[in-house]
Amino acid sequence: MDEPIINLHSDAYFMGEALRQAARAYEADEVPVGAVVVRAGRIIARAFNQVELLCDATAHAEMLALTQAEEATGNWRLTDCTLYVTKEPCPMCAGALVHTRVQRVVFGASDPKGGAAGSAMNLLQFPTLNHRCEITAGVREVECRSLLVSFFSERRAEKLEARDDPRNGARPNVRNGADPTLSAES
Numbered sequence: 433m434d435e436p437i438i439n440l441h442s443d444a445y446f447m448g449e450a451l452r453q454a455a456r457a458y459e460a461d462e463v464p465v466g467a468v469v470v471r472a473g474r475i476i477a478r479a480f481n482q483v484e485l486l487c488d489a490t491a492h493a494e495m496l497a498l499t500q501a502e503e504a505t506g507n508w509r510l511t512d513c514t515l516y517v518t519k520e521p522c523p524m525c526a527g528a529l530v531h532t533r534v535q536r537v538v539f540g541a542s543d544p545k546g547g548a549a550g551s552a553m554n555l556l557q558f559p560t561l562n563h564r565c566e567i568t569a570g571v572r573e574v575e576c577r578s579l580l581v582s583f584f585s586e587r588r589a590e591k592l593e594a595r596d597d598p599r600n601g602a603r604p605n606v607r608n609g610a611d612p613t614l615s616a617e618s
């Protein structure tokens with residue numbers, strides 16, 4: 433009776449699966465965003481952001497998860513699916529979510545600057561497009577956001593360390609091997 437009850441069909445549970453994907457992105461030095469697609473209470477696709485790994489700016493977690501879900505269902509229409517993602521979808525992913533007719537989008541951390549699910553703009557419910565997604569925002573938001581915050585603060589710390597490292601700072605203006613003392617004379 434002391435065991436916590438885990439509702440295997442709750443938004444919090446599926447967001448937990450998206451968070452596991454985001455953690456995999458973090459380990460791979462990618463911006464930590466993860467996504468899963470759920471249909472009839474089952475996960476049919478899981479993906480994490482792989483922009484650096486695939487050298488592809490379109491390899492966001494949502495895009496990869498949608499392609500997987502289309503393959504799993506044999507249908508590009510995902511009308512009975514819910515996509516869970518740790519960060520509010522960007523305009524590209526929101527466009528893909530509308531094109532694939534995803535029924536519902538659940539996200540964790542909102543993105544005031546670039547979020548296309550209601551923060552900066554709302555492409556998921558754009559009046560003149562032929563499909564609108566239901567939106568549930570802020571599920572496990574603190575965990576989703578803290579992954580992103582710690583990732584970017586680590587990155588900033590690494591950059592500062594590199595800048596302050598005397599091994600990197602010895603010849604600060606050298607480009608292409610040119611000696612700055614020589615180029616100053618020419």
Ligand SMILES: [Zn+2]
Nearest residue numbers: 492521522525
């Ligand atoms: Zn995106």
